[in-house]
Amino acid sequence: MTELRSSLVAPPGERGLRPTLDELCQNTRLLIKFRWAAGFSILFCTGFAEIVLSVKLDVVPLVGTGLFVLFYNSLLFFTCRDANETLERVQRVAWGQIVLDWVAMTVLVHLTGGITSPALIFFVIHAALSGTVLLTWQTRSLSFLAIAIVGALALLERSDWLPYIEIDEFDMGSQLYRNGTYITAVMFFFGTTIVTLSELVSRRTQRMRQREQHIRQLYDARSTFVRVATHELRAPLAASLSLMLTLEQGYMGEITEQQGAILARVTQRLRELSTLVDDLLTLAASQEASASHTPLAPESVRAALLKMVERERAGADIKGITVHCDLDDREGIVLAGDVGLQIIFGNLLNNAVKYTPEAGQVTVNYSISAGYTEVKISDTGIGIPADDIPNIFQEFFRAKNAKQARINGTGIGLSAVNALVERYRGTIALHSDEGQGTTFTVRLPLAARHVLHDSHQAH
Amino acid sequence: MSQKVLIIDDDPDVVLSLRMPLESAGYEVHEAGSQAEGLVAVESVKPDLIILDVMMDTHTAGFQLAQKLHAPDAPEETRRIPILMVTAVHQTTPLRFEPDSDYLPVDGFIDKPIDPKTLLAEVAKLLSES
Known part of the structure; x- marks a missing residue:
């Protein structure tokens, strides 16, 4: 029974539960799906804004960014298609895609007006999605990194160390990107949103993983219990039956006909019980074998x-x-x-x-x-x-x-x-x-x- | 001189149900209640056959003992002693072990509950082969 207890009290890791391979693969594939949409929408929006709305945009770098996203997404798509993945490999892919996405997003935000860019919201979405594949502390660090990147971009553009790319049609008025109050306000709301949302997603994910782990442990404990209990049931039954057979067959002295008849009845009942125990074990083993996991x-x-x-x-x-x-x-x-x-x-x-x-x-x-x-x-x-x-x-x-x-x-x-x-x-x-x-x-x-x-x- | 059978089993009731038929068939029966006692008894008794329970202190104690007794570096006289393994799991549980000289050094299996007739037949068979 010691096996049983030890499997129940496995403590969750100090830094939270890592995703299982299955979960990580699923989420990475989901991110890849979203990224197709993101890449094409960069291209589509650039075209739409340029041709239909006649917005003056830096078309070449924007289209370049869109193509870059689609390019590395294709690479990720082909890497992740293989079914025989190891956890380490998928984890590397998961990290790789996040780094690439951040580079692409930073460029996109810069190209569409830095602190005044509507594309800022992408950072928030991405930090939340990262919460589904990363550990809590990693997601939290990423959120703060996002704040740092956007803050740095705003400061660099404000102090003209980086050219500010203005989109006239937004009609931002008198150099909004230089307005300290505006920058502070955007940074405040951007920061609180990204931190809160990613924290929420990350905690939900942790809770879900804990529940999954708990279910697995319960399942394992149940099979261990059935195995151990069945052995404990079988041993005395087998010993009793062995003794009965020795007695019945006269190895412990002559027995009368009437005694023999009673012994035969007891043996029969013991055999019935024995069949039941055997079948329960078969049931447990077959349930385990036919379980979908x-x-x-x-x-x-x-x-x-x-x-x-x-x-x-x-x-x-x-x-x-x-x-x-x-x-x-x-x-x-x-x-x-x-x-x-x-x-x-x-x-x-x-x-x-x-x-x-x-x-x-x-x-x-x-x-x-x-x-x-x-x-x-x-x-x-x-x-x-x-x-x-x-x-x-x-x-x-x-x-x-x-x-x-x-x-x-x-x-x-x-x-x-x-x-x-x-x-x-x-x-x-x-x-x-x-x-x-x-x-x-x-x-x-x-x-x-x-x-x-x-x-x-x-x- | 009658042939010696050593029973290594921690369940006294099983030992008794093995002992009675064997004694009535004229074998000299010795017993040991654990893996350690069994090793000592093999030395002192020098049995012609060992009847070994698969599950004693641990689920695999019987296997470990069998492996020790029949290991390639064990003394020749120990290695020659046939081992009949008693198990309650052989019949209906899907098992990962079957008699196979590659990884399981026993010579035969007998299932619990022990039927005296089957027991005596197995013992006689193994003793005539060795």
Whole structure:
């Protein structure tokens, strides 16, 4: 249980939570989208002001700035398109784009009238957006840097160290850019707006990250709890059952017929409990495997199937059931999880053996065709009554004849199998004649890049 | 002389359910309750077979002990002793381990709950192979 506690009290970093790779990628892509709009609107507005409104602008540097923005945005776009990014790399890209944006914005503000430029508002927007990708202290520093840059620009232009670019049509009157009161007023409102807004965005982002982290921790703690608790439940059950079997089989002295009958009953109840615990563990494992945040990876259907056949063979041998396998030699790579595939085939095979009377037969077929793998597991068991087939994948549902035959089960297995097959974008079908047997057919789509490879191997 | 079986398991109830069938089948049974005790007992008892529980003090204590006993640099006589591993997780949990000489130096598995018949069959099989 110690694992459980330690994962719950992981303190957030002193300087706030860093974005996850996923979040950073998403936000960087969003910024790239916005930047396309910004670049084109610089070009469009320059053209519109020059041609339609006949405003006298420094067209060349403005168009240059617009093109510069579009140029580095294309570079960023192609850098970020790659799916296999590391956090460090995306973070470098995130910083790089912010530096480039600031250079472009400073030039734009200068070209459109410095302290009197309407483009000043861009700094505010940008500082707020940075709050979504950076840490709080970084965003705060950026806001103050923005104030410093704009302030410096205003002072340099006021003292003629930098030429003031006037836009006549704004009709600013008597050299507004030299008016100290005006500069102070703009700087005050600009400064307070940028600091407040970026602080707000940054804090919201932090809070959101904390919540996300908390959810992840809860999820991890839950899986750890289920794992640990299941072991704690299983150990005494297994020990009790082992002792019962030793007793029942007479290794601790002769027992009377009546005592034997009672022992058999106790053993049966213990077995039921044991099945329930096992199935709960399967449920927990399958929920984890089919959760949308568990990544899918290329896995071999053949390997998972073979492993499960080997595992279930012992149980089949005890009942004198023959397991006949007809397997394609190709691996059949699908996008799934190894645990998930094992749960799917393990459960279907386990059921086939469980619901087939002694000396029966279980047949496993595996083939690949037109873009998917197909696994067929047939048995000569008790079958499923026609009325029960529509409900068979429901959680905790058990067929009437399975209950009547007093075969241990909880109705968890097939619902877990169904959820996993859905998660892997496959289909599951069943055909059953009561008293004759059941056939389950699982189809899973081949992973795209392996389709060609596999079909080549076939010839 | 009867063959010696060493049971290394921290659950006395499991030890008892292993001991009774083995003794009635004529084996000389010794027991150890932990990894450390087990190492000492292997030296002193010089068993013909070791029955080892996978989860003792930690979830992997059994594996660690098996690895120690069957490591390439372990004494030849220790390495030759077959190990039967008792586990309650083998049957239904999707597991990352299966018998494989590459990374798991045990000779066989037996699942809890222990069925005396299966136990005696496994033990006889491993002893006849070694």
